[in-house]
Amino acid sequence: MKKVHGLELKPIGVIRSPYKNRADVPYQGHRSERISLIEVLEEFEEGLQDIEEFSHIIVIYWFHKCHGYHLLVKTPWDDIPHGLFSTRSPHRPCPLGLTVVKLVARNKNILKVTGLDAIDGTPILDIKPYVPAVDRRPTAKSGWLKGKGKPEKKRC
Amino acid sequence: MKKVHGLELKPIGVIRSPYKNRADVPYQGHRSERISLIEVLEEFEEGLQDIEEFSHIIVIYWFHKCHGYHLLVKTPWDDIPHGLFSTRSPHRPCPLGLTVVKLVARNKNILKVTGLDAIDGTPILDIKPYVPAVDRRPTAKSGWLKGKGKPEKKRC
Numbered sequence: 001m002k003k004v005h006g007l008e009l010k011p012i013g014v015i016r017s018p019y020k021n022r023a024d025v026p027y028q029g030h031r032s033e034r035i036s037l038i039e040v041l042e043e044f045e046e047g048l049q050d051i052e053e054f055s056h057i058i059v060i061y062w063f064h065k066c067h068g069y070h071l072l073v074k075t076p077w078d079d080i081p082h083g084l085f086s087t088r089s090p091h092r093p094c095p096l097g098l099t100v101v102k103l104v105a106r107n108k109n110i111l112k113v114t115g116l117d118a119i120d121g122t123p124i125l126d127i128k129p130y131v132p133a134v135d136r137r138p139t140a141k142s143g144w145l146k147g148k149g150k151p152e153k154k155r156c
Numbered sequence: 157m158k159k160v161h162g163l164e165l166k167p168i169g170v171i172r173s174p175y176k177n178r179a180d181v182p183y184q185g186h187r188s189e190r191i192s193l194i195e196v197l198e199e200f201e202e203g204l205q206d207i208e209e210f211s212h213i214i215v216i217y218w219f220h221k222c223h224g225y226h227l228l229v230k231t232p233w234d235d236i237p238h239g240l241f242s243t244r245s246p247h248r249p250c251p252l253g254l255t256v257v258k259l260v261a262r263n264k265n266i267l268k269v270t271g272l273d274a275i276d277g278t279p280i281l282d283i284k285p286y287v288p289a290v291d292r293r294p295t296a297k298s299g300w301l302k303g304k305g306k307p308e309k310k311r312c
Contacts, residue, residue, distance in 0.1 A: 007164060007165045007166070007167070007218060007279075008163065008164055008165075009163045009164075009165065009250045010163070010249065010250070011163070011250075012249050012250065030290055040241075044227065044241070044249065046227040046228060046239060047227040047228070047239045047240035047241045048239045048241050048242070049228065049237075049238060049239030049242065050238045050239050050242040050299065050300050051239055051241055051242040051299075053242070053297075053299035053300050054242065054296075054297060054298070054299035055293075055295070055296050055297040055299075056293050056296040056297075057241075058254065060216070060250075060252055060254070062163060071200065071202040071203040072202060072203070072205065081205075082205060082206045083202060083203045083204045083205030083206050083207055084203035085196075085200070085203045085204050085207055085213075085282075085283040085284070085285075086204070086205065086206040086207040086209070086210065086285050087285070088284055088285070088287070088290070092282060093166065093168050093200065093282075094165045094166070094167075094168065094216075094281040094282045096216055096252075096281060096282045098214065098216070098254070098284065100291055100293055123163075125250040125252060126241075126248060126249075126250045126252045127241040128241070128244055128254065129241075129242050129243070129244070129299055129301070130293060130296050131244070131298060131299075131301055132293070132296045132297075132298055133298065133301075134186055134244070135256055135293075135296075136292065136293070136294075136296070137211075137212050137256055137286060137288070137291075137292070138292075138294075139211070140210075140211050140212040140286050140288045140291075140292070141209075141210060141211040141212075141288075142210070142287055142288055142289065143206065143207075143209035143210035143211075143285055143287075144206050144209050145285070145287055145289075
């Protein structure tokens with residue numbers, strides 16, 4: 001068994017994405033059909049066994065270009081400041097990103113996915129199977145985002 | 157703006173849970189109506205503004221009692237070893253836990269939730285709103301977990 005200590009994270013891989021910086025990522029990037037590659041380090045390849053049986057996976061990654069945060073933030077969706085934790089802003093105390101992506105194919109340690117709205121070079125911290133019985137919430141409400149189909153201004 | 161450096165994470169709060177250790181957590185803990193409290197540090201309270209408008213939130217936490225991993229794991233659901241990343245085992249290279257919970261109420265920096273299957277004292281790293289348009293995957297498939305309604309043996 002390999003040991004893990006403390007709150008220090010070591011990435012398990014890296015994202016190869018068509019988006020070179022944040023401004024390139026479309027607002028509804030999770031709906032995009034553009035392909036990203038998840039290059040898992042070869043030492044972890046065995047841990048991917050059977051993952052191709054799932055149609056969707058949860059990717060947790062490091063917003064490695066974000067180095068600070070405000071507790072109240074304005075988003076592109078309206079002009080009202082909201083608490084940071086009621087937004088998906090990448091600028092967070094623990095800058096962890098999370099996207100549910102569609103798993104298109106696996107080739108050894110490389111996962112081909114769509115709907116990943118992270119930029120090229122983003123370090124990956126964890127991959128989990130999306131399990132409908134566990135993760136789906138059919139009755140969830142959208143809070144202040146209700147009815148906000150399109151952003152009102154450009155991404156900050 | 158407060159600065160964040162490197163891959164070193166500082167918890168934003170702690171979970172107060174009825175489960176004192178892993179063996180206490182029910183298998184379908186995400187379906188439980190038992191209340192847990194998320195105590196966000198007071199310094200972050202402002203960041204919770206408007207979160208009570210959402211019915212569900214995503215909680216990312218540290219499996220602080222897990223200090224190692226195997227790349228192939230047997231789960232309570234069958235006798236076949238699966239790749240770690242196609243399971244939700246807490247023993248992971250980056251021991252990050254993720255649960256979508258129901259937000260019952262907020263009192264200042266304290267969130268009252270149900271469906272949180274983490275043990276008492278678990279450090280919280282991030283809270284995000286569950287946004288149906290972003291996070292829901294109605295057609296997702298369950299992979300090797302398909303049809304496995306009940307675990308075949310006790311939790312490891």
